[in-house]
Amino acid sequence: MRGGNRLLIIILAIGLSVWGAPCSGRGFSPRADTLFAQGVRSYKTGEFLAALGNFQKILQELPPNQRSSAAQLMVAKALYKLGEYEQAIQAAQRLLEAYPKSRYSPYAVYLIAGCRFRQWKYIDAVEEYAKVVGGRGDSKLRRRAQEIIDRIVETKLSPSQVEELRRKGLIGAREPEVGPVSPGVAIVGLLCPVSGPDSTFGKDLLDGVKLAFGDGESSSGLSLVVKDTESSAIGAVKAAQKLAEQENLLALVGPVFSLPTVAAAAVANCAKVPLLAPTANQDRLTTIGEYIFQLNTTPRIQAERMAEYAARDLGFKALAVLAPLNARGQQMAEGFVQRIE
Template sequence: MSGVERVIRHITRPLAATVLLLVGCASLRPPAPGGEERNQIETAAEARFDRGVDYYDASQYERAVVEFGIILEEYEISERADDAAYMLSLSYFALERYDGAIAYATRIGRDFPSSPFFDDALLILAQSYVEEERYVPAATAYMDLIERSTDEVLLEQGRDALQRLIETRLARSELRELVNRPAPADVRGSLLFNLGSKELSAGHRERGRAYLERYLQHYPDGEYASRAEALIGADRPPALVQPRRVGVLAPLTGRYSDYGKAVREGVELATEEFNQVNRAALSLIIGDTHGDPVDALRTAQQLIDDEGVIALIGPVLSSSTIAVAGLANARGVPLISPTATEQRISTIGQYIFQLNPSSTDQGRAIGAFATEEMGLQKLAILHPSDTYGYGVASSFREGVRRGGGTIVAEESYDLGTTDFSENILNIRGAEPEAVFIPGFPDEIILIAPQLRYYDVEAQLLGSDGWNSERVVLMGEQYVEGAVFVVPQSNEGPSIATSGFAERYRRRYGSAANATAALGYDAMAVLAECLAYGPTDREGLRVRLEEFGARAGASGIVTLRARIRDPGYRFFMIREGNIVEVERGEEVMPVGREED
C-alpha cells in the first residue's frame, strides 16, 4: 500500500490524500443503477462532496459538516453516502464535538457495513470515546478493530492505543468488565496481567495473584511472564526495613544513561548536603534499570526485599516507573518518581508520588508556541512509539490545533532505530514548515542530520529531551536553530538562580540540567520528610502525603498533582549554545527570510 493510500488512516493527515483514496474507493462499490434521475443524484452528491472536502481542507469544519450532512439527508442512496458519513465523523472530531464523531462513526457500521472505511471508522469511534473519557467503549472499539482489520497501519495504531488505555486509563472495575470478553490472545494477556498488577497494588492479594497465575497458565512464554512471576514472588512478608536507607532506580547503562546519571548525581548531591547537617545520615542503594521495565521491576524487588530500603526514588522512564509502581504500592513502599511524564502514575496507589509535570503539558505548550508565537501553520511529528511518545504527540496535536495550525504528517519509530529514512521521506512529502521531535539525545543526534540529508528544510521543535549538552555537541550544525520547551514553574527559581547550579558544577564539574534538578528535588523532599523521624514506610507515606510545596532546584516542588501547575520556558540552540527565548522575543523560524 502506497503512502498516498495509507494517509487516510490517520485523522490528522492531509485531506488531499484522503480525497484520492475516497475517489478511488468508488470503484469498490457495486455499480449504481442507470437512469437520468440517478445520474442527477450522483452529480449533485459529488458536487456537495467536493465542496465539503474543500472546506475540510481549509479547516472550515462547520461548513464541511453542512455539505456532508446534506449528502446523507438528500442523497443517501448515492455512492458518496458512506464517504460523507466518514467525513462527518472526521469533521466533528476536528471540531472536538465527539458526540457527533461517535454518531457518524457508529452509523457507518450500522448503515454501511460493506464500506471500505468501516475499520477507519472504528478507529475514529475509539479515539472519540477516549476524548470523552469513556474508556470501556473505547477499549471495545479498539478490540473490534484489532479482531477484524487486516490493515497493518490500523492494527498498529489500534494495538498501541489500546495498550495505553489498559496500562494508564482503565480502572480495575473496567478491566474486570473487559477481561472475560472475547479478545485476541495478546490483548487478553495484557488485560490479565495489568488487572492482576493493579489488584495487588490495591491490596487485593488473592485476587491479584489469581489473575497473574491465570496469565501464566495461558501465556507461560508471554510478553509479561517475567513481570508476572516477579510480582507473584514479591507478594510475601516484607523484609526488615532500614529507616535510613533509600533505594535509587535509574538507567545507568544503555541509551538512556545520560538521564540516569543526571538523576543519580542530583540525588547524591541532595543526600550529601542533608548528611552534612544531620546526625542520622542517609545512605543510598543505587540500582541500574538499563532502561528496561523488567530489569527495573527485578531491581526494585531486590532493593525492597534484600536491602530493606524505606523508600524508592525513580525509575527515570515512564514505562519502567509504571512497572515498578505496582510492586511498590503492593508492598507498601513509598516511591517518588522525579522524571516520569505519564500524568496518571501517581494515581496507581497511595504510596506513589510524582514530581515531574506530565509530557502532555510539554507537547501542548510547544505546539501553541510554534503556532501562536512563531507563526508556523504546517507541522509534522516524528516520535518514539512508546507511552511517552504517543502521549506527547497527542498533546502537541492539541496545542497546534488550538493555535490554528495543521498536522500534515505524523510518523513513529521503534526504540533502537538508527535509520529514519522511511519516516523522513514520508514527512518530506507533506512539506511541513516544522518537525516536532520529542526524542532522547541519542535519537535526536541521529535524526537531525538525516533530515538535512533528505532535504527537509524545516524548523526543528522539541521537548525537554533537547535540553542536553550532548545534543548541542554531537548534533553540531544540524540542530542549529532548534526550539524546545522545558518545564519550569513561573513562581519558583530557575536552575540558574536557585544556587543548585553552582553547587552542582563545583561537585561534578559540569552544568546542571533539568533532569539533575528533579533528582535533587526528589531526594530533598524525601530527606526533609525523613528528618521528622518516621521509622517505617507507613509513617513516611503519611509525611509525604502531608508535604505541601516549596521552592526547589527545578521550580516549585510539590507531590500533589493538582497543585503543581508548571509554567514553561522555551530555549533555542543558537551558535552552538542553548539560550533562553525571552517572553515576547521574535523567533524567526528556520527557512524564513526576514522582511
C-alpha cells in the first residue's frame, strides 16, 4: 500500500435493512418502485392523502410485484394517519390475509392495535398488542407493544377489566415460586423478564440463578425472591420498588437488557440497595450511583480493547472504522478512535 502502511479496516457492526425487496412468485415492476418512492416521500412530509394514492395505484393498477406487501402496509398506515381507523384495520387485515408470512405482518397487527386504542377499545387493543408481544416481530416492536400494554392496564382499565385480561393470560404473569423465605434470612431479589418479548432471555437468567440457589436458598443462607419485569422499563421499576420494600434485602440482580436495567438502577440507588447488572451493556451505567455494579462489558470498552490489540499487538499504523449509524455503533466508533488517539 501507499507509503508502506498496512491498512486494517475494523468492521464493528454492519446493519442492513431492505424494505420491500423482490419476493419469489411476484413480478418485478420498475413503476412500482417509482410509485412506492413517491408515496414514501409524501408520507414522510405529512401528505398522507397523496401517499395513499400512490400506494393504492401499486395495488390496483399493477399486477402483484415486489412492492405489493409493503404498499398494502403503507395503505393501512396512511389511513391511520388520516384518522380512518376502520379502513386502516381493513387494509391491515388484507395484508395478513394475502401475505400471512410477510415480514410486515407484525407491523400490521401492531397498527390494528393502535387503531383499537384510538377507538377507545382498550381491551381489544391489549389483545392485539399481546399478539405482537408473543409473535415473531423484531424485539424492539415487541417491547414497545408490551410497554403500551402496561400503560393501558395502569391508566385506562377498570379492576374488572384487568381481571378479565388476567384470566385470558394476556397480562400479569405470576412470578415463579422459588422456595419460601425464612424469617431473618437475607434476600437476593432477581429482576427477571418472566413474561413479555424478553421472556426467553429471562428464563435463561432465571435458570442460571436457580442453579446457584437450588430450591430457593443458597448454601450461604441467602434466599431468592423473583419479580417479573414484564420485559419493560415500567415493569422493572415496579418490580424493583416491590423488592426494595422487602426486609433484609441484601441486593438486586438483573434485569437482562439495558433500558429496564437503567430504570431499575435508579430505584435501587435511591433505596441504597446494591444492584448487580449481569448482562446490560449500557455505557456509563454505573454513573447512576454508587450502588450500581455492571458485570458485562460495554460497546465502548470492547472497541477500546480492539484498538489496543490492533495497534499494540498487531502493529498496524493505519486504521479505519466502519460502524452503523446507531447508538451502539457510535459508542464503539468513539471508543476505538479515542483509544487510538
